[in-house]
Amino acid sequence: MSDASVLLARVAGGDRAALQSLYKLQSVRLFGIAMAVLRDRDAAADAVHDGFINISRRAGLYDPERGPAEAWIGAVIRHAALDIARRRGREIPTDDATLGDTPVEPAQLDSISAGEDGTRLRACLEALPEKNRQGILLAFVHGLSHPQIAARLELPIGTVKSWIRRGLLSLRECLT
Known part of the structure; x- marks a missing residue:
């Protein structure tokens, strides 16, 4: 059992010190x-704050049988960030790599997912055709909507949706 799993179990029991320790352990990654x-420091800090509020409230929902605590915690933060992005409206992506607008390669997912499940996910992502992998990473790692992906790739939205759907079906098949 990882440190994060132990701390998350303690947080579920109402241990505030465990929540602080979990924050110290995971905040940089999150x-x-x-x-x-x-792609905004203040908004990202808000997302981490909102996410930790959700973690403190929902820690009891974490099921270690479904995956590592780090992945569950990362998903909570990602959803908090996506909620903020939806509320404020996303800016149009640029081609400036310094702003984080370049697609994330599967090898970079190490910082997001760990353990056996992460290894399997990376292997399955690498097995996908480039177009499917790129669409999935833009949607699920960068949090772009289908219209934003279509604009970035200069493709019809229907094509983008089809690529992502086929890629997700292939991922599901690979992961089962």
Whole structure:
């Protein structure tokens, strides 16, 4: 059982000190996840804050049988960042790599997912055709909507939706 799993179990029991320890252990990684989605330091900090409020309230919902605690916590933060992005409206992506607008390669997912499930996910992503992998990463790592992906790739939205759907079906098949 990882440190995060132990701390998450203690948080579920109402242990505030465990929540502080979990924050100290995971905040840098989680801030990186929020930054990948929002590309704004203040908004990313808000997402981490909102996410930790959700973690403190929902820690009892974490099921270690479904995956590592780090992945569950990362998903909570990612959803908090996506909620903020939806509320404020996303800016149009640029081609400036310094702003984090370049697609994330599967090898970079190490910082987001760990363990056996993460290894399997990366292997399955690498097995996908480039177009499917790129669409999935833009949607699920960068948090872009289908219209934003279509604009970035200069493709019809229907094509983007089809690529992502086929890629997700292939991922599901590979992961089962």
